[in-house]
Amino acid sequence: MAVTIRDVARASGVHISTVSRTFSAPHLVNPNTRSRVLAHAEELGYRPNRAARALITGRTYNIGLIVADIANPFFPPLIKAAESQARKHDHHIFVADTNEDAALEEEVVRALAKQVDGVLLVSPRMSNTLIERLSREVPLVVVNRQIAGIPAVVMDVARGARTAVEHLTALGHRHLALLGGPRGSWTSREIRRSAAATARAAGAELTIIGPNAPTEFGGLTVAQDVLRAGATAVLAYNDLMAIGLIEGLMAAGAGVPADVSVVGIDDIMLSRLTRPKLTTVATPTAAAGRAAVDMLLAHGDDRRTTAHIHLQTELVIRDSTGRGPGPHSPADPGDVNAPEGVAS
Amino acid sequence: MAVTIRDVARASGVHISTVSRTFSAPHLVNPNTRSRVLAHAEELGYRPNRAARALITGRTYNIGLIVADIANPFFPPLIKAAESQARKHDHHIFVADTNEDAALEEEVVRALAKQVDGVLLVSPRMSNTLIERLSREVPLVVVNRQIAGIPAVVMDVARGARTAVEHLTALGHRHLALLGGPRGSWTSREIRRSAAATARAAGAELTIIGPNAPTEFGGLTVAQDVLRAGATAVLAYNDLMAIGLIEGLMAAGAGVPADVSVVGIDDIMLSRLTRPKLTTVATPTAAAGRAAVDMLLAHGDDRRTTAHIHLQTELVIRDSTGRGPGPHSPADPGDVNAPEGVAS
DNA sequence: ATGAAAGCGCTAACAC
DNA sequence: GTGTTAGCGCTTTCAT
Numbered sequence: 090m091a092v093t094i095r096d097v098a099r100a101s102g103v104h105i106s107t108v109s110r111t112f113s114a115p116h117l118v119n120p121n122t123r124s125r126v127l128a129h130a131e132e133l134g135y136r137p138n139r140a141a142r143a144l145i146t147g148r149t150y151n152i153g154l155i156v157a158d159i160a161n162p163f164f165p166p167l168i169k170a171a172e173s174q175a176r177k178h179d180h181h182i183f184v185a186d187t188n189e190d191a192a193l194e195e196e197v198v199r200a201l202a203k204q205v206d207g208v209l210l211v212s213p214r215m216s217n218t219l220i221e222r223l224s225r226e227v228p229l230v231v232v233n234r235q236i237a238g239i240p241a242v243v244m245d246v247a248r249g250a251r252t253a254v255e256h257l258t259a260l261g262h263r264h265l266a267l268l269g270g271p272r273g274s275w276t277s278r279e280i281r282r283s284a285a286a287t288a289r290a291a292g293a294e295l296t297i298i299g300p301n302a303p304t305e306f307g308g309l310t311v312a313q314d315v316l317r318a319g320a321t322a323v324l325a326y327n328d329l330m331a332i333g334l335i336e337g338l339m340a341a342g343a344g345v346p347a348d349v350s351v352v353g354i355d356d357i358m359l360s361r362l363t364r365p366k367l368t369t370v371a372t373p374t375a376a377a378g379r380a381a382v383d384m385l386l387a388h389g390d391d392r393r394t395t396a397h398i399h400l401q402t403e404l405v406i407r408d409s410t411g412r413g414p415g416p417h418s419p420a421d422p423g424d425v426n427a428p429e430g431v432a433s
Numbered sequence: 434m435a436v437t438i439r440d441v442a443r444a445s446g447v448h449i450s451t452v453s454r455t456f457s458a459p460h461l462v463n464p465n466t467r468s469r470v471l472a473h474a475e476e477l478g479y480r481p482n483r484a485a486r487a488l489i490t491g492r493t494y495n496i497g498l499i500v501a502d503i504a505n506p507f508f509p510p511l512i513k514a515a516e517s518q519a520r521k522h523d524h525h526i527f528v529a530d531t532n533e534d535a536a537l538e539e540e541v542v543r544a545l546a547k548q549v550d551g552v553l554l555v556s557p558r559m560s561n562t563l564i565e566r567l568s569r570e571v572p573l574v575v576v577n578r579q580i581a582g583i584p585a586v587v588m589d590v591a592r593g594a595r596t597a598v599e600h601l602t603a604l605g606h607r608h609l610a611l612l613g614g615p616r617g618s619w620t621s622r623e624i625r626r627s628a629a630a631t632a633r634a635a636g637a638e639l640t641i642i643g644p645n646a647p648t649e650f651g652g653l654t655v656a657q658d659v660l661r662a663g664a665t666a667v668l669a670y671n672d673l674m675a676i677g678l679i680e681g682l683m684a685a686g687a688g689v690p691a692d693v694s695v696v697g698i699d700d701i702m703l704s705r706l707t708r709p710k711l712t713t714v715a716t717p718t719a720a721a722g723r724a725a726v727d728m729l730l731a732h733g734d735d736r737r738t739t740a741h742i743h744l745q746t747e748l749v750i751r752d753s754t755g756r757g758p759g760p761h762s763p764a765d766p767g768d769v770n771a772p773e774g775v776a777s
Numbered sequence: 778a779t780g781a782a783a784g785c786g787c788t789a790a791c792a793c
Numbered sequence: 794g795t796g797t798t799a800g801c802g803c804t805t806t807c808a809t
Contacts, residue, residue, distance in 0.1 A: 091547070091570070093786055104796050109788060119794055134570075138547050140484040140493070141786035144801040149484070151527075151548075159509045159516070160702075169503045172530050181545065183495075184528040186516050201525065203435070203482050204495075226435070226478075305702075332706060358504075358649070362676060364708040437802055448780050453804060463778055485802035488785040 092133045100129040112137050143204075150180050152385060153201040153208035155194060157271075159186045161303065162357040163327060163374065167211060167232070170378030178386055180206070189302075191215040191273055195223065202227040207385040210234070214273035230385045232377055234275040235397060240388055242380045242398045246276050246354065247283035249370035249402035253324050253352045254284050256368075256404055258291040262322035262350060262413030266315050268308060268334065269299025270326030277326055280354070284324055296320055305333035312337025321349055321413050328353035328360045328369055335363070335409065346411030356405055365408035373400045436477045444473040456481050487548075494524050496729060497545040497552035499538060501615075503530045505647065506701040507671060507718065511555060511576075514722030522730055524550070533646070535559040535617050539567065546571040551729040554578070558617035574729045576721055578619040579741060584732055586724045586742045590620050590698060591627035593714035593746035597668050597696045598628050600712075600748055602635040606666035606694060606757030610659050612652060612678065613643025614670030621670055624698070628668055640664055649677035656681025665693055665757050672697035672704045672713055679707070679753065690755030700749055709752035717744045 098105040103122060110118045111126040118126075129135075143149040152175050156164045172182045183201055187193040191214040198208055207228035213220060217236050223229060224239055231241045257265055267284050270277030281297065288295035296318040301307040308330035315323055315334065325331035331353030335345050343349050345365055353360055356371035380398050442449040447466060454462045455470040462470075473479075487493040496519050500508045516526045527545055531537040535558040542552055551572035557564060561580050567573060568583055575585045601609055611628050614621030625641065632639040640662040645651040652674035659667055659678065669675035675697030679689050687693050689709055697704055700715035724742050 095786080105786090106788080106797080107795060109786095110795085113788070117794075122794080136543065136547060138488075138786050140487055140548055141801090142788070143484055144482075144488065144786080144803090145788045147801085159513045162506065162509075165503045165506075165509055168528070169530050172503070172528070173532075176529075181527055181529070181548075183525055184512070184516065185520075185525070186513050188517075199480065203480060204484055204525075305706075336706075359703055359706065362649075362680075362703065362707050439802080449802090450781080450804080451779060453802095454779085457804070461778075466778080482802050485785090486804070488787090488802080489804045491785090 092135045094135070094137070096133055097126060097130045097135045100133060101126045113142075140204075149204055149206050151183060151205040152180050152382065153183045153185065153198070153205040154211065155185045155187060155197055155201075155208060155213070156211045157187055157189045157214060158303075159184065161327075161329065162359055163329075163355050163372075164211065167374040167378040170375035171209060171382050172378075174379040174382040178382070180382075180386070187214075189214060189271060195219060198223050198227065198229075207388075209381045209385060211381075212274065212276060214271065216273070228385060228388060230381045230388070232381050238395055240384050240395050240397070242377050242384065242400065244276075244372045244377060244400045245402050246370070246372065247279045249354060249372070249404065250280040250283040250324060251287045252402075252404045253354075253368075253370055254287040254293075255291070256406065256410065257322040257324070257350060257352065257413070258288070258293050259417060260322070260350065260410065260413050261415040261417035262293065263415045264294045264296070264318075264320045264322075266296045266298055266318055266320035266323045268301055268311060268315075268323060268325040268330050269297060270301065270303050270330075272300045274303075274326075280324070280326065299326070301326065301330060303327050303330060305329045305336070308333025308335075309337040312341055312343075315349065316341060316343060322351075322410070323349060324352045324354075326354065328355045328357045328367060331367055331369065331409070332359065332363050335365070335367075346409055350410040350413065352404075352410060354402075360407070368407045368410040369405055370402050371405050372402050376400055436479045438479070438481070440477055441470060441474045441479045444477060445470045457486075484548075493548055493550050495527060495549040496524050496726065497527045497529065497542070497549040498555065499529045499531060499541055499545075499552060499557070500555045501531055501533045501558060502647075503528065505671075505673065506703055507673075507699050507716075508555065511718040511722040514719035515553060515726050516722075518723040518726040522726070524726075524730070531558075533558060533615055539563060542567050542571065542573075551732075553725045553729060555725075556618065556620060558615065560617070572729060572732060574725045574732070576725050582739055584728050584739050584741070586721050586728065586744065588620075588716045588718075588721060588744045589746050590714070590716065591623045593698060593716070593748065594624040594627040594668060595631045596746075596748045597698075597712075597714055598631040598637075599635070600750065600754065601666040601668070601694060601696065601757070602632070602637050603761060604666070604694065604754065604757050605759040605761035606637065607759045608638045608640070608662075608664045608666075610640045610642055610662055610664035610667045612645055612655060612659075612667060612669040612674050613641060614645065614647050614674075616644045618647075618670075624668070624670060643670070645670065645674060647671050647674060649673045649680070652677025652679075653681040656685055656687075659693065660685060660687060666695075666754070667693060668696045668698075670698060672699045672701045672711060675711055675713065675753070676703065676707050679709070679711075690753055694754040694757065696748075696754060698746075704751070712751045712754040713749055714746050715749050716746050720744055 360367035697713035704711035
């Protein structure tokens, strides 16, 4: 076994509790003793065993972070930001990937519960009821889900969807399609609700297609459905689906944006690199990761206050959207010929 | 605090050691007692505290996984595979991102050492010496680095680089450029060594450009250097750099592959989606993640056996490479006009 | 097959 | 300011 507090105590000629205090309450120990202990600790390569410490204090200095699919480019920037923010507060992050499986989410939260100070549930697929139950077993912060009594960081995708639909109707599109996300996704429901309301207000038709897998393949496979429905513009649940859809449309001989306009959501790095460059609703993923960590650490023991943080989204207009068959509004916020623009 | 072994013991009317045995050595306890204990445990929602267990057994059932940059699309599939493989063995994964910072790598390994059974060091940037030293403090498995005495999983990028260079010279390119990776990268050195030897054997000139940041931006910024050097074909350290380079070349008015051919390494998802589709050396990242976990768990305590696992790479020919100015070899393995081909 | 007791590495009262 | 003691939740001898 490695070097323990006892070794340091022996080397320094003090009791182990003094060594303990040197690390966990330095102000309680005589400066001379402290520096002596520190010196010996350094020399022996001593590091307090966090697990042992946690057994008493109840604080592990670990955070669990659960995502549906690490390989989905939406998540890594969020994970990275969370990890970096956690490290600032001397915490480590356990990352778990649940393969878009709601049942696995529960299992993983339970498995992690004892060795973390709290869990970040990002875009969970499980039910509200279950989340509420789990939040009684371990402090939870949810990202992209609103539940009364559960601290949350949510991106305002409803507003994003509205802006996107308005962009499309302003371009003269009268028949839109919405590619829904996976079952259990709160974000997907929000988008749907908002897109439907906005389309109705603009007098445009909206065909809902889905639920779909939130992947490139999920988008690719519904290209035919979009064409069959006769939609000239599509809002997809996320960029990956949008990119897959564009591939599928082009393979079917439809031009983007000549025949069909496509808007994604997320603004993953990829969306600037595919051709045509994707018009999309940018979501502040890194900010969400940081905010979620801050919330979890702030809440700590105080489980009463339950804030919900709302993060803004914004439409980034690129090359995958263009004029529709109908008259386009003179109030069109996006100049389609400009190389890149942002409308919020 | 949550429900402990004591609560279960009380409810079942047995001593805590019997409850302990029920979970850690079931065969030592009477079947009747066992099922009674299990029933009460289930009812109370008892879960053994792994940290407490680890204090005695020395096994945490946790694995550390350290990568340079989670946001680099090369890593997520590896992390995902490792996480999934770890879960099969009832282990959890701590993921840490070191921001391409060699010093931070050391710090993170030390911080994690006590709470994991071992650490997976993926594409480390630190020195061999340091890795050797750390491996005495905690079991280590290194991915993409060869060090005597340290268990490793390496992808055969040397062979991949050779195949890529041969592909380019066969197409008639006489002046190649190599975009080097970050300082401290073993992979980068391997690629360089192999590309240089292969180019020399083919009588082609090779200009080395770098080290560079292993990002899209890293590639974008050296487009001018490539053109100035007069190279007509480029092998980049990874796909991200290759894609950035293509952007930079096109912005400078050079056609790809018309004027310059570009080959990447990794075959990240992105490389099929950009235009032109990227010719690249595919690396088996998921397999590497699984193998690394298996190695770590197999080695366990037995630190003597030190296997090195080699994983093959293969050239995937897409649309970013084409004929060079020189005579192209009749033995050209890749038919440039075919939509997609694999040459190993 | 089960209980008793010691102890993993550490912190947290409580004395002095 | 420092030592003493008890104990976090659990496993592991050693008895019985």
